[in-house]
Amino acid sequence: MKKTILVFGLLILALLLLFQISKYAIISGDLNSEFVIATIAIVFFFIGIYLNKKSLHKQTNATKEIDYKKIEDLDISKREYEVLLGISEGLSNKEIGEKLFVSESTIKTHVSNLLTKLNAKRRTQALQIAKDFNII
Amino acid sequence: MKKTILVFGLLILALLLLFQISKYAIISGDLNSEFVIATIAIVFFFIGIYLNKKSLHKQTNATKEIDYKKIEDLDISKREYEVLLGISEGLSNKEIGEKLFVSESTIKTHVSNLLTKLNAKRRTQALQIAKDFNII
DNA sequence: AGTGGTTTGGTACTTTAGTATGAGCTATAT
């Protein structure tokens, strides 16, 4: 939000600056009006592209970004979240245990708690729910 | 490609038109130069936004589209693909069977064949691979 | 020093998942 205001502020400043430049240029006859207008058109054309790319990028990223607040709301601990990531990579409990240097029993406990917190019956369902919540 | 050429052609035409309009407007003194320049700036600003939005939209859709050719390449049958979708919804074999009106045994067969074709050890891994291949 | 939350891990058990194999049934292409 603050960035948007800043960008538009700079945009207005640039616009005013171009006004003055073009006025003097046309009056003094140093440059012809076509050239000034073409320059302005091109500059604003690319400003439009640039701003749009930024805002669209934010949107697409926003849907892909992880909702860390949701993870907290669901009361999922750091370790449980690591296990969830392991599941999303298609690993077995044993493999997740090896990756995190703990026993398979521990992973089972984490998975069981995760399923309760995500209100899922299976790990595949947990993945689906986690995706809906944008936490993976 | 053809559309791009058309759009840029129209863009150039619009530019030329604006040149003429602005020239006459400034010479005849009907409009002041600030107004003309501001109009041009705004018009091209929005043209930039519009064109960018279109091109970006195509890109984001392309990456999300399902690669049906890849499904064929992997030799995945229609029924097997339906089972894969069931898995991605987090359903159990039994639930997938109920959804497709076949027995759990049948689903097990399909799943087993799917895992072989996707070169996966588990259904969760199959999901991960299927996502990489853009087939779900 | 005690409390609460997290992490760890074990046992014992039930439930799913997955494999291997065989077999019957269709539609379709040769």
Place this chain on the structure above:
DNA sequence: ATATAGCTCATACTAAAGTACCAAACCACT
């Protein structure tokens, strides 16, 4: 007509996954 491929289903089995319960160790906070 007879392969061929896909879909169906069953049995019997092994391997994971998941539940329930318990308990110890740890860390941060008061």
